[in-house]
Amino acid sequence: MKYIAYCRKSREEKDKQILSIQAQIAELKEYAKREHLEITEFIEEEKTAKIPGREKFAEVLKKIEKGQASGIIAWHPDRLARNSIDGGKIIYLLDTGKLKDLKFPTSWFENTPQGKFMLNIAFGQSKYYVDNLSENVKRGLRQKLRIGVYPGKAPFGYINNPKTRGIDVEPEKLKAIKKAFELFAEGNKTFTDIAIFLHKFGLRRKNQKPLHINEIRRILANRFYVGIMEYNGEYYEGTHKVIISKELFQQVQRQLEFKDRHKKRRYNFAFMGLMKCGECGATITAESHKKFYKGTNRTVEYVYYRCTKKIKPCNQPYISEPELEQQFRKAINNVALSETWANDWCKWLEEDEKLDIISIHENIEKLEQELRALDEKLNKLLDGYLDGVIESEVYKTKKNEVFEQKLKITEELEQIKQNGSSWLEPFRNFIGSALLCAKIARAKNTSEEIAFFGKTVGSNFFLTNRQLAVSYRKGFAELCAPPPAQSQSRLNFADSLSVGVRGIGPPASRSQTERSTDELHPAFAKASVVRRHRLCRRHAGRPVEVPRVGVEPTSLLGTRS
Numbered sequence: 001m002k003y004i005a006y007c008r009k010s011r012e013e014k015d016k017q018i019l020s021i022q023a024q025i026a027e028l029k030e031y032a033k034r035e036h037l038e039i040t041e042f043i044e045e046e047k048t049a050k051i052p053g054r055e056k057f058a059e060v061l062k063k064i065e066k067g068q069a070s071g072i073i074a075w076h077p078d079r080l081a082r083n084s085i086d087g088g089k090i091i092y093l094l095d096t097g098k099l100k101d102l103k104f105p106t107s108w109f110e111n112t113p114q115g116k117f118m119l120n121i122a123f124g125q126s127k128y129y130v131d132n133l134s135e136n137v138k139r140g141l142r143q144k145l146r147i148g149v150y151p152g153k154a155p156f157g158y159i160n161n162p163k164t165r166g167i168d169v170e171p172e173k174l175k176a177i178k179k180a181f182e183l184f185a186e187g188n189k190t191f192t193d194i195a196i197f198l199h200k201f202g203l204r205r206k207n208q209k210p211l212h213i214n215e216i217r218r219i220l221a222n223r224f225y226v227g228i229m230e231y232n233g234e235y236y237e238g239t240h241k242v243i244i245s246k247e248l249f250q251q252v253q254r255q256l257e258f259k260d261r262h263k264k265r266r267y268n269f270a271f272m273g274l275m276k277c278g279e280c281g282a283t284i285t286a287e288s289h290k291k292f293y294k295g296t297n298r299t300v301e302y303v304y305y306r307c308t309k310k311i312k313p314c315n316q317p318y319i320s321e322p323e324l325e326q327q328f329r330k331a332i333n334n335v336a337l338s339e340t341w342a343n344d345w346c347k348w349l350e351e352d353e354k355l356d357i358i359s360i361h362e363n364i365e366k367l368e369q370e371l372r373a374l375d376e377k378l379n380k381l382l383d384g385y386l387d388g389v390i391e392s393e394v395y396k397t398k399k400n401e402v403f404e405q406k407l408k409i410t411e412e413l414e415q416i417k418q419n420g421s422s423w424l425e426p427f428r429n430f431i432g433s434a435l436l437c438a439k440i441a442r443a444k445n446t447s448e449e450i451a452f453f454g455k456t457v458g459s460n461f462f463l464t465n466r467q468l469a470v471s472y473r474k475g476f477a478e479l480c481a482p483p484p485a486q487s488q489s490r491l492n493f494a495d496s497l498s499v500g501v502r503g504i505g506p507p508a509s510r511s512q513t514e515r516s517t518d519e520l521h522p523a524f525a526k527a528s529v530v531r532r533h534r535l536c537r538r539h540a541g542r543p544v545e546v547p548r549v550g551v552e553p554t555s556l557l558g559t560r561s
């Protein structure tokens, strides 16, 4: 009887128990010699048998069907088939009599009903092994994620420990990465600068060159460095050691955002995309015109801003960039805070902080209770998912939702524990940036910086008859004391919070301290509103628009990944 020897090993089979193809050939040759079997040819395949569609295997079957051979030799049944379709084909050929015999050095087979039954089980076992393997892998991954260990390749600065199967720190490299975060946060470093810096500490590509700038960007945006693992689109809390603070991470995210915005403006149209037309509501765009002057023999570029008129016909005129920039400076200057006021506010803030300590304990308890409730929710979700009651997509979405809530509360909790109360710090930061407004509005800054800060203080800008109208963000709206003629139109834009508290003046005297701080100064009314809003937000799950300022802590989840 003629036999075809079929040898298979896929590259993904890491199992050392499975022989290489060369070793299988050697084994089969020896086995054939010992058993006096005639092998007509050896057919080798480097594909997995988990899924149907192996070419060489099909070739074997074809040859058997054509009668070129009537037996197959393989090292083990699992070399022949690891899926039910291929296993079925073999059995069918045995049933129809085209295939008369199978030989395995590692296992016994006889072409009888019992033999076929056993073979079926052998194939089935292989399939069971595959199914089990992938199920085990999945289970292992889930378990790792559950205990907070990243199941993938550790990012730079960390290393997978093959013994403990955990994630260890590479102290020198992680320190270098922290330094890189700090350097980047300063704002005047490029991705290339960071790549060169990291290169010195051995963080480099396989070819020893500095890391690609995209890789640097990924590192700087990777939340793994603040303890959050993203896996398969889901978030998990990691237990690996973290040395980069969330504040530093946030600063870096803002720098990345700033760089992005910078990059998009290739032609240096600083204020593009910031304004809408006051007449028709269309976007304001920019264009540049070059003009050649014969007398001085040079070309001068002029930048204009105008309505795109894409919504409907509109009669708005264009405006030149210097004129527009002047108006932006004015808009920023309008909400500038004087140093004396800022100092006074900070003092009052400190007093208010003392009063606030009493309520802090209650707050902490409440937040911790909410955390426990969310944990319970997560567990129930997981149970439902494992029981097959909840579909995978629904589970993912829902889980990320809950996780996000949890993250926000954790952050808030951390902040309260650290700074006393969640509204004080943002408010203090707000005072800082309001103080900055005066400096920014001064002539030294570039139009990009003006535009960036414009977005910090204002949420909407409208251009009507070459006049810029601003709707200030919360907090800044309260600082703005416009002359009566303009106040009406601004009032339309300004948010409801600001009504009744505009036109702030310096306090009459410090002897007023016996009154409640809310009465004392409108800004404190505002601060309490922020405080109340934050409380509401926790219940409604809706974010509140707080001043988006260079130093304001925002949610970790709001940033890029």
Ligand SMILES: [Zn+2]
Pocket: 277, 278, 279, 280, 281, 282, 307, 308, 309, 314, 315, 316
């Ligand atoms: Zn228009």
